[in-house]
Amino acid sequence: MLKYFDPETISEIKVIEGTHAASYAVKLARVKVISAYPITPQTSIVEKLSEMCASGEIDAEFIKVESEHSAMAAVIGSQVSGARSFTATSSQGLALMHEVLHWAAGSRLPIVLANVNRALGPPWNIWADQTDSLAQRDTGWIQFYCESNQEVLDMVIQAFRLGEQVMLPVMVNMDAFFLSHTSEPVALPKQELVDQFLPPYQPKFKLDLNDPHAFGGLAMPNSYMEFRYNIQESMEEAARLIPIIAEEYAQLTGRHHGTLIEQYRTTNADYLLITAGTMAGTARLIVDEFREKGVKLGLIKIRAFRPFPFAEIRAAVKDVAKVGVIDRNFSFGKTGIFFDEIKGALYNAEHRPLMNGYVAGLGGRDVTPKQIREIAEHLIKSEQGQDLIWIGVKK
Secondary structure, rough: OOOHOOOOOOEEEEEEEHHOOOOHHHHHHHHHHHOOOOHHHHHHHHHHHHHHHHHHOOOOEHHHHOOOOHHHHHHHHHHOOOEEEEEEEEOHHHHHHHHHHHHHHHOOOOOOEEEEEEOOOOOOOOOOOOOOHOOOOOOOOOEEEEEOOOHHHHHHHHHHHHHHHHHOOEEEEEEOOOOOEEEEEEEOOHHHHHHHHOOOOOOOOOOOOOOOOOOOOOOOOOOHHHHHHHHHHHHHHHHHHHHHHHHHHHHHOOOOOOOEEEEOOOOOOOOOEEEEEOOHHHHHHHHHHHHHOOHHHOEEEEEEEEEEHHHHHHHOOOOOOOOEEEEEEOOOOOOHHHHHHHHHHHOOOOOOOOEEEEEEOOHOOOOOOHHHHHHHHHHHOOOOOOEEEEEOOOO
């Protein structure tokens, strides 16, 4: 991490939790309206922001509400009024927001939401699981998945820039407790650099008494489909812009976390592991271990799930014999969600490697180096692909 800390670009280094990394990013982005309802393990994001608002450290309005549904409704109202807006949630709170997530995307409002990935109940569980956000994959929100607290801070800032360019909301995800409540050194960029990267919000439309507009009106069958087509076009534009924005941010701060995906030791790889979030760090250790033994193993970390990295995945696996996808999520009656989407993306590709889908770490269960080593060994020995392999289940 220390290689990211260029003293010329940072105001200070703080040892902070992932939740507070999101809070400081909101401050640096000069957000004007925040609304949220506390839910473990998201709570410390909005606690810190509430303190900042009360002390005057951030020039923003904090709207207190009685539920996550109301929190999203509030920031929809503030965003359509022309104010850069932010919210945060987790698990059941994100599920409660589901209806208005559609409304935010359909209204083309670039709200940023920090989601702390937590298992859905019942049974009640407050630990890491990505199913909560992946269950919202069809709402029209751009989605990013972070591996470190530094990446959380940097991606919240980049999310505002991206969302405002394509007029779509953005969800930045971090694993519960592995990031949200773990302290790491985080470099806070200088405010003037963030201001250079992220200028004041200039909405293309807003509620204005002097320039009236109608919002969310009825679309007849002869016009509704075009609204959906336009959102898809903007998603495709987001896929084009993500690498450009990442590079511009890197030029200012010295930090580049990857584009839609991050590749690690994939050159000449015969076998690839694919995962997202904090499991990627553990997987890197195993990749290094296998490479030292002469086994050509590589790693892909999925950073952007929406828009889906079709081209990047196809290019990364074009010379690979076998791919193992490790999911900390699950779709009942099917497979891990990343596995399912990656397999679908490769169906029309020129090269389709053998693929195994591994489900591990649900509900915050540890995914150890030993387990990832065993996954890699199983993948290498596999002669036929398997869609669903449970890791660490007690039978």
